[in-house]
Amino acid sequence: MTMKLFYTPASHFTRKCTVTIKELGLEARVEIVPTKWPHAWVTETVPYRSDFLDATPIARIPALVTEDGLKLTDSSTICEYLNDELGSYKLCPARGHERWRILSLVSIATSGIMEAQVMRIAELRRKRPDSKQPQEFSSSFVQKMKERQERCFSVLEQRHEEFSGPADLGQIAVGCACATSDFRFPDDQWRRTAPNLARWYDEFRERSSMRETEPAETPQDPDLEPTATTLEAAGTE
Amino acid sequence: MTMKLFYTPASHFTRKCTVTIKELGLEARVEIVPTKWPHAWVTETVPYRSDFLDATPIARIPALVTEDGLKLTDSSTICEYLNDELGSYKLCPARGHERWRILSLVSIATSGIMEAQVMRIAELRRKRPDSKQPQEFSSSFVQKMKERQERCFSVLEQRHEEFSGPADLGQIAVGCACATSDFRFPDDQWRRTAPNLARWYDEFRERSSMRETEPAETPQDPDLEPTATTLEAAGTE
Numbered sequence: 001m002t003m004k005l006f007y008t009p010a011s012h013f014t015r016k017c018t019v020t021i022k023e024l025g026l027e028a029r030v031e032i033v034p035t036k037w038p039h040a041w042v043t044e045t046v047p048y049r050s051d052f053l054d055a056t057p058i059a060r061i062p063a064l065v066t067e068d069g070l071k072l073t074d075s076s077t078i079c080e081y082l083n084d085e086l087g088s089y090k091l092c093p094a095r096g097h098e099r100w101r102i103l104s105l106v107s108i109a110t111s112g113i114m115e116a117q118v119m120r121i122a123e124l125r126r127k128r129p130d131s132k133q134p135q136e137f138s139s140s141f142v143q144k145m146k147e148r149q150e151r152c153f154s155v156l157e158q159r160h161e162e163f164s165g166p167a168d169l170g171q172i173a174v175g176c177a178c179a180t181s182d183f184r185f186p187d188d189q190w191r192r193t194a195p196n197l198a199r200w201y202d203e204f205r206e207r208s209s210m211r212e213t214e215p216a217e218t219p220q221d222p223d224l225e226p227t228a229t230t231l232e233a234a235g236t237e
Numbered sequence: 238m239t240m241k242l243f244y245t246p247a248s249h250f251t252r253k254c255t256v257t258i259k260e261l262g263l264e265a266r267v268e269i270v271p272t273k274w275p276h277a278w279v280t281e282t283v284p285y286r287s288d289f290l291d292a293t294p295i296a297r298i299p300a301l302v303t304e305d306g307l308k309l310t311d312s313s314t315i316c317e318y319l320n321d322e323l324g325s326y327k328l329c330p331a332r333g334h335e336r337w338r339i340l341s342l343v344s345i346a347t348s349g350i351m352e353a354q355v356m357r358i359a360e361l362r363r364k365r366p367d368s369k370q371p372q373e374f375s376s377s378f379v380q381k382m383k384e385r386q387e388r389c390f391s392v393l394e395q396r397h398e399e400f401s402g403p404a405d406l407g408q409i410a411v412g413c414a415c416a417t418s419d420f421r422f423p424d425d426q427w428r429r430t431a432p433n434l435a436r437w438y439d440e441f442r443e444r445s446s447m448r449e450t451e452p453a454e455t456p457q458d459p460d461l462e463p464t465a466t467t468l469e470a471a472g473t474e
Contacts, residue, residue, distance in 0.1 A: 072340075100303070148295060155294040
């Protein structure tokens with residue numbers, strides 16, 4: 001039995017896992033299970049594949065079902081599992097200052113930048129022409145999320161000297177967060193806030209694990225929602 | 238130098254950390270630093286203490302500054318750090334199936350139930366009489382978050398036999414999630430969905446670590462926002 005990773009190419013949370021899988025050489029042990037998302041996910045419970053719901057009651061991607069039947073339901077836990085249990089701690093040591101330094105970068109990238117990006121995308125979608133509730137959009141909330149992201153990039157810039165040496169879980173998470181800024185918010189100019197980080201990222205993104213996982217739009221599933229169009233959100237964790 | 242934990246008594250995310258500190262007997266090594274939150278946090282960047290922003294660019298609680306200057310910015314990483322680095326793995330073993338089984342419960346409680354509770358509280362606050370943008374409230378989004386929570390409680394009920402034996406990080410996270418349901422959403426009737434889990438919880442909540450950390454409203458800070466009233470949200474991570 002192989003592991004199953006529930007996936008879309010648009011999710012930066014999921015990309016943390018696919019990059020980690022490639023960096024650890026675990027591709028042959030993981031079946032990638034695509035998921036599709038109708039637009040309505042922003043404000044409604046949408047229909048889910050039963051095997052997906054069986055893997056995660058949260059109904060966000062990524063979700064990993066391990067070879068021994070464990071069900072892991074958030075990207076950071078999945079990456080730690082892959083590294084600690086199957087990857088001989090190649091991308092993060094078992095303990096000590098270095099482990100928590102790396103995981104502190106994962107947290108800023110994930111709970112800080114990626115969550116803020118998703119919340120901003122979800123909020124902006126409330127004002128779309130096809131929204132049933134066009135009044136719900138809050139420009140101040142969008143601004144709040146931009147400011148959160150900006151603060152996080154500023155701290156990563158202050159810590160830019162930590163971005164050297166072999167790939168680790170922190171670099172992977174930060175790299176995926178930088179990529180989403182370029183993919184979803186090209187006007188944000190995070191590179192001005194974090195020029196040294198950007199120089200690191202422009203090298204890091206050339207790794208094969210990153211080039212093989214470039215973000216792309218989530219496929220449409222007309223069976224899930226007759227009026228659905230391609231979902232542009234990376235916001236499904 | 239002691240650790241610093243940025244805190245409010247209303248946050249279930251932070252309570253995971255304070256319960257973990259007590260279960261590990263680390264109280265003397267941690268300074269609890271209160272934070273105050275004006276109502277506007279839901280949709281705006283609000284003023285923060287500079288030491289808080291220095292600890293976390295995400296500007297959510299909890300945040301932990303360790304004795305050696307590490308800054309950890311989400312509750313699950315903080316609890317793992319306390320357990321792994323300072324707690325001799327008392328509440329979760331270092332590796333193997335049992336570690337990931339426990340962390341899978343942490344994830345369902347945290348990324349599932351607690352996040353859904355916070356998102357629901359934040360959404361409901363959009364329609365408050367004192368809101369500047371009373372049109373923004375989405376009843377379908379609130380329903381979506383209730384359904385996420387309900388699915389998570391259903392899975393925890395299916396797994397209720399795992400809730401036995403000594404306290405662990407999974408039980409702590411789930412116990413804090415159950416408590417918030419009682420505190421914030423007494424009409425939800427999660428106990429009907431999860432009667433066996435509820436029986437476990439009613440015993441678990443009597444532990445001194447839980448009794449000493451009962452949720453309470455976040456103190457008001459008139460200096461932060463002249464019109465602020467007590468923030469009732471546990472939603473500041």
